[in-house]
Every structure is written in structure tokens, then in C-alpha cells.
Amino acid sequence: MEPEAPLISFRLDPRTGVAPYRQLVDQVRQAVSLGMLRAGDRLPSVREVVTQITINPNTVHRAYRDLEHEGVVEGRPGLGTFVIASSPSPMTSEERQVLLDELRHWVIRARHSGLDAEGVAALMAAAVRTEDPAPR
Amino acid sequence: MSEPLAALEAVGLGKRYGRRWGLEDCSLRLPTGRVAALVGPNGAGKSTLLRMAAGITRPSAGEVRVFGQSPQDQTIEVLRQIGYLDQERPLYSSFRVGEMLRFGRRLNPGWDDSVARAYLSELGIPTDAKVGKLSIGQQAQVALTMCLAKRPALLLLDEPVAALDPVAREGLMHVLLRSVVDDNTTVLLSSHALSDLATVCDYVIILSESRVHVADDLDYVLASHRLLVASSQEAPEIPPGVVHISTTRSQRQTDVIVRVEQPVTDPAWRVLEPTLEEIVLAYLREQGPRTPTMSPGAHGEAGGTAR
Numbered sequence: 001m002e003p004e005a006p007l008i009s010f011r012l013d014p015r016t017g018v019a020p021y022r023q024l025v026d027q028v029r030q031a032v033s034l035g036m037l038r039a040g041d042r043l044p045s046v047r048e049v050v051t052q053i054t055i056n057p058n059t060v061h062r063a064y065r066d067l068e069h070e071g072v073v074e075g076r077p078g079l080g081t082f083v084i085a086s087s088p089s090p091m092t093s094e095e096r097q098v099l100l101d102e103l104r105h106w107v108i109r110a111r112h113s114g115l116d117a118e119g120v121a122a123l124m125a126a127a128v129r130t131e132d133p134a135p136r
Numbered sequence: 137m138s139e140p141l142a143a144l145e146a147v148g149l150g151k152r153y154g155r156r157w158g159l160e161d162c163s164l165r166l167p168t169g170r171v172a173a174l175v176g177p178n179g180a181g182k183s184t185l186l187r188m189a190a191g192i193t194r195p196s197a198g199e200v201r202v203f204g205q206s207p208q209d210q211t212i213e214v215l216r217q218i219g220y221l222d223q224e225r226p227l228y229s230s231f232r233v234g235e236m237l238r239f240g241r242r243l244n245p246g247w248d249d250s251v252a253r254a255y256l257s258e259l260g261i262p263t264d265a266k267v268g269k270l271s272i273g274q275q276a277q278v279a280l281t282m283c284l285a286k287r288p289a290l291l292l293l294d295e296p297v298a299a300l301d302p303v304a305r306e307g308l309m310h311v312l313l314r315s316v317v318d319d320n321t322t323v324l325l326s327s328h329a330l331s332d333l334a335t336v337c338d339y340v341i342i343l344s345e346s347r348v349h350v351a352d353d354l355d356y357v358l359a360s361h362r363l364l365v366a367s368s369q370e371a372p373e374i375p376p377g378v379v380h381i382s383t384t385r386s387q388r389q390t391d392v393i394v395r396v397e398q399p400v401t402d403p404a405w406r407v408l409e410p411t412l413e414e415i416v417l418a419y420l421r422e423q424g425p426r427t428p429t430m431s432p433g434a435h436g437e438a439g440g441t442a443r
Contacts (some may be wrong), residue, residue: 012335017411020335050313054306055335056171057317 003103006044008037010053016125020055024063032072043073073086120135141204143168143290143322144189149185156185157346162198164341164351166324168289171316173333173343174326175416176343183223186292189324190220202290214247219283223294227279229268233261234280244286252285255311273304280308282325284315291315293325307338311412334412342419349419356413361418363402363410364392372404382418393418 008031008102010019031037044052046060064081067073074084144166151158159181166172174182187193188200191214200207207214227236233256241247256263259277267275268285269400276296283291291312297305307334311338315321324341325335340357342350350357361381366372368390374380378394393410400407410418 014331014334017409031232047314047317050317051310053335054309056338057313058169058171058337058338 006048007041010049012053021059021063025066028067029072032085033075037083039083039086040085104110142166143203145201149195149200150197151188151193152196160346162348165347166339168322169320170339171323172339172341173260173337174324174341175330180343181346181429182343183294186326188259188291190218191215191286214380217289219286219288219291221279221283221293221296225274225276225279227267231267233262233265233267233278236267240282240285245431246286248285248287252281273300277308278293278301280311285321288321291321291323295326297327330413330416339396342416344420357415360395361415362394362396363408363414364394364405364406366390366405374401
């Protein structure tokens with residue numbers, strides 16, 4: 001029995017084109033870098049995840065395995081999967097603000113050139129895809 | 137290399153209804169522990185395949201095996217291992233839910249009443265409710281619960297979420313996926329609501345016009361197809377070494393879905409990774425003899441038919 005609610009909830013965005021297991025990996029990494037998950041925290045069990053979101057259990061296993069290879073989490077047999085890394089690449093709130101400000105300027109320029117929100121998102125996704133060192 | 141026992145295996149399987157083939161020359165091998173999506177338009181042969189696997193319909197050609205056993209010759213042994221949910225979801229509307237459970241227990245030696253009751257209480261379905269008074273969604277959940285309480289090794293579900301609203305659909309999927317986690321159940325489910333399945337399945341079978349076009353791991357299916365985009369004016373040749381699946385042309389843009397074994401590097405085309413939905417639609421759009429057949433282990437030869 002798992003009486004307590006899981007620490008985090010996953011979500012899947014079918015429109016991004018990002019593979020579902022990668023979306024889970026990214027969300028855990030993000031939760032860790034934002035401090036929402038800390039060392040020692042237990043990730044939701046596979047059973048809990050398939051009750052939260054409609055996803056293949058093997059996909060969750062695969063995401064957790066990848067996170068283990070990346071040194072973010074550790075599987076403890078019979079107990080679950082636990083976070084071992086706190087914020088692998090710690091980003092200060094100032095750093096985040098600088099990035100966000102730059103992005104805002106870019107978005108304003110894109111808007112002035114006539115791009116709508118969808119166009120902005122499409123360009124952004126294209127840029128991320130070409131810069132991603134390990135697609136899929 | 138000896139391969140592990142497949143949950144479901146078909147070799148040259150076919151079913152003829154009079155002069156028409158409901159399913160023709162179907163060969164596939166579904167490994168244990170997968171969640172497989174069986175997709176295709178109505179009348180493509182999805183139900184026929186499921187019914188032959190469940191031992192309800194006898195093949196006209198070829199054979200089908202469930203964990204190595206023939207559902208036709210070893211019906212009892214096979215039936216014990218499978219949960220089959222018909223599209224019609226036969227329930228007795230005058231029965232109460234609890235009576236359905238007793239009925240199931242009497243018919244199935246492997247019946248696990250605690251599983252059934254746990255699911256029902258979680259779904260908020262009282263056992264004293266009359267089946268006929270439940271919503272369509274709840275009836276589907278009762279029918280699936282009946283299947284799961286057998287703790288089957290293979291679940292064959294024919295359009296389990298059709299006619300369900302999104303909430304009921306999600307609830308049903310969650311119950312199903314949990315049983316995959318708990319019992320390592322292999323699932324084969326047919327549906328035409330593809331968007332629901334893309335995150336659920338890890339194996340894809342594409343049927344159209346009574347034939348299997350694709351039966352493989354989702355990852356392989358995604359990795360072995362590309363969407364090529366070019367301007368319609370230039371309309372470059374389809375690069376050599378790929379298998380053409382379908383072309384859609386608008387005034388300005390030509391989209392081609394191809395099957396590839398090596399990366400496409402032709403600079404005339406923009407090369408994108410298609411979604412499962414785009415791949416499935418490509419096979420369903422391009423029917424008839426032009427469509428190359430892709431069967432497991434025997435990938436078709438290169439050199440497609442550019443049109």
C-alpha cells in the first residue's frame with residue numbers, strides 16, 4: 001500500500017513531439033534543479049505514475065533507468081527510486097532571470113516581425129531540437 | 137538463439153468470410169509484457185484477429201498461438217490465460233454487479249475476487265448496483281474488471297474505450313496499466329482513437345484491408361520512418377534506398393512518409409521525425425497493392441514507388 005500522495009506529478013504533452021520517456025526525465029531533472037525534489041526524496045512508483053497519467057509502465061521504467069545512468073536517482077530494490085543528486089547544475093535565480101529577460105526580448109522581436117504565439121513556439125521547438133545533443 | 141515464448145504469435149493467419157478475406161496472411165509475434173495497439177479502420181480485420189486469438193473464431197488459413205498453445209485445439213488451457221473483452225461487452229443488465237462477480241468466480245478457476253472488489257471499490261461502483269443501471273463508462277469498467285479478475289497473462293480488448301467519455305476512458309486505462317505493472321500482463325487492444333494509445337502502447341500493429349502492414353516495437357516503428365518535406369514546385373525525386381509509404385501534396389508543399397534503414401541525407405528534402413499518428417495515417421491512406429508490407433524480421437526491400 002502507498003498511503004501518502006506522491007511528491008511530484010508528471011504530465012505528458014502530446015504536442016511537443018518529445019518522446020514520453022524523455023518528458024519524464026526532463027520533468028524530474030527540472031524538479032531537482034528547481035529544488036522541488038531533493039536528495040533522499042522518493043520518486044513516484046511506476047504504479048503511482050500509471051495512475052496519474054496514461055503512460056506505458058515500460059516507458060516509466062526506461063525514464064527512471066536513464067535518470068539512474070545520469071546519476072540523478074538511484075533504485076533501491078524493494079523500496080523505490082530515490083533522488084541522490086541535488087541540483088546537478090545549480091542555477092541561481094539571477095542566472096535564470098537573465099535567461100528569461102533575453103528570451104523576453106527575443107519574443108518581443110519575433111512578435112514585431114508578425115509571429116504569433118504558435119509561430120514563436122514552433123521556432124523555439126525547432127531551435128531546441130537542433131541544439132539538443134542527444135535527440136530521443 | 138532461442139527466443140522466449142511469444143504471448144501471441146500468428147503465422148500466415150487468415151480468415152475468409154465467403155469470398156472475402158476478413159484477415160489475410162497475417163504474421164506477427166507479440167513478445168510477453170508488451171502493451172500493443174492494434175490500429176486500422178473499421179472492417180480492417182482487427183476484431184477477426186482478436187477473435188481468432190481468443191479461440192472464438194476458427195482460422196481459414198495459417199495458425200495462431202497464445203503462449204505456444206493453439207486457442208482452437210487447447211481451448212481450455214488458452215482460455216484460462218486470456219481475458220477477452222468483446223466490442224459488445226456482454227454483461228447481463230438484469231444482474232447486480234456482485235452477481236456478475238459470482239458468475240465469473242464460478243466460471244474461472246483462477247478468479248481473484250479481491251482484485252475484482254478492489255477495482256470496483258476504487259472505481260466507486262457498488263456491488264449491489266444493477267448492471268443495466270450503470271453508465272456506459274461504468275459498464276465498461278465492470279466488464280474490464282471481470283477480465284482482470286481472472287488475472288490473465290494476455291488481455292485481448294476489442295475497442296475497450298470506444299463510446300467512453302474522456303474521464304471514463306482515462307479511468308479504464310489506469311486500471312488496465314496498473315494490472316500490467318502488478319501482473320506483467322501482455323495487452324493487445326484495438327482502437328481507432330490513436331491519440332490515446334501513443335503514450336500507452338510500446339508495440340504497434342497496423343492493419344488495413346485485411347492485411348498487416350506493420351507489427352513491431354513502437355521505438356523501431358518511429359525510428360524507421362521519416363517525413364520528407366519539400367516544396368511542390370521543386371518536387372525532388374524520392375531518395376534511393378527508402379520505401380515510399382504515402383505522399384500528400386498541397387499547392388506549395390509535398391509531404392512524403394517513407395520507411396528508411398539508413399538516414400536520409402538528400403539536401404533536397406527536409407527530414408522530420410513523424411509521429412505515430414502520422415505513420416499510421418500514411419499506411420491507412422495508401423491502401424492497395426502499392427503499399428509495401430512490413431512484417432517482423434522480414435523487412436521489405438529498398439526502392440519505393442515514387443509517384
